[in-house]
Amino acid sequence: MAFIGIQFLIWSLSGLYMVSMDIHFIHGESLQAQTKQPIALAQVNYSFSNLLSEYPDAIQVELTQLLGKPIYRFVDKNQRKYMLNAQTGAPLPLIDKDRALLIAKHNMRGNNSIASVQLIDDTSTLPSELSTRHLPVWQVVFEHYSSPTFYISQHFGNIVTKRHFFWRMFDWMWRFHIMDYDDGENVANWFLLFIALLSVSAALLGLMLTYQRVFKPSSTGAN
Numbered sequence: 001m002a003f004i005g006i007q008f009l010i011w012s013l014s015g016l017y018m019v020s021m022d023i024h025f026i027h028g029e030s031l032q033a034q035t036k037q038p039i040a041l042a043q044v045n046y047s048f049s050n051l052l053s054e055y056p057d058a059i060q061v062e063l064t065q066l067l068g069k070p071i072y073r074f075v076d077k078n079q080r081k082y083m084l085n086a087q088t089g090a091p092l093p094l095i096d097k098d099r100a101l102l103i104a105k106h107n108m109r110g111n112n113s114i115a116s117v118q119l120i121d122d123t124s125t126l127p128s129e130l131s132t133r134h135l136p137v138w139q140v141v142f143e144h145y146s147s148p149t150f151y152i153s154q155h156f157g158n159i160v161t162k163r164h165f166f167w168r169m170f171d172w173m174w175r176f177h178i179m180d181y182d183d184g185e186n187v188a189n190w191f192l193l194f195i196a197l198l199s200v201s202a203a204l205l206g207l208m209l210t211y212q213r214v215f216k217p218s219s220t221g222a223n
Contacts, residue, residue, distance in 0.1 A: 007179075008199065014173040026170050028162030031148050033109040039063065044070050046089035054089070055082065066092075066157045067106055073156050081155040095157045100138035103157055104150050112142040119154065129168060134160045 024030070044063065052058060057076040063086060064071060070086035083092040095103070097117060104114065120126060121136035130137070136154040141147055146165035153160050 010176050014177040017173045018170060018177070021166065021170060026167050028148070028164055028167060031109055031150075031162050031164065032107050032159065036065065037068070039065060039070050044086045046072070046084065046086050050089060051084065058082070064158075067102060071157075073158075083156055095138065095152065095154050097138070099157070100140060100152050100154075103152055103159070104138075104140040104142075107150065107159060108142060108148075112144050112148070114140060115143045115147075116141045120151075121154070129163050129171065130161065 048061070048063075051061065051072060051074075055074070055076065057078075058074045059077065061072060061074040064073060066083075071092065072084040072086050073082070075081050084090065085092055097119070101114060101117060104117075117138060117140045118125075119136060120130070120139050123132060123135075126132060126135070127139075130139075130151055134151060134153065137160060138152040138154060140150045140152060142149070144164075149163040150159050151161050151163070152158070
């Protein structure tokens, strides 16, 4: 029963942390500066029809900006990724380290210095906080007590996700809450179900004992 009591405490503390934290803050929205400006369509000399003519298999086409310049991002039917200069139609190279640093600084709210930057392009160096579907990415960590981190797509130059200490804490609280200490994705694991049933049984047994100790003696004394 002591174990059940400890688990109730863990559920309470982890639940308290998760409901008390602003989800937008956890997602790192406060880290990213609002740098997006309307696209100057006069600068887009390479039209959508030009793109489809040259890349007939293009899907998920997006006209956006990278460091203030209009670009196209898209994939083809084989999931190959492309990034084009929207002014000339010229293919843009993969994001290198220097460009990743520029993108990170351009999007970071505040003037924090950069602590480290590294390319993550295979699962052997993949941190647990990042999904494999985002690879390859540049990991840019800023100097701050919460270690704010941007993950920047090497193909597209966009920030695919943001992480910081409080997100990492939230992730562990979620794992403790659902009792999945591996990756926190299995909310229907048997361990959680077993402990939940055991906890309900313990609670019902406690109610029965309380009834026996509190109400039964008084009713017996009345007779």
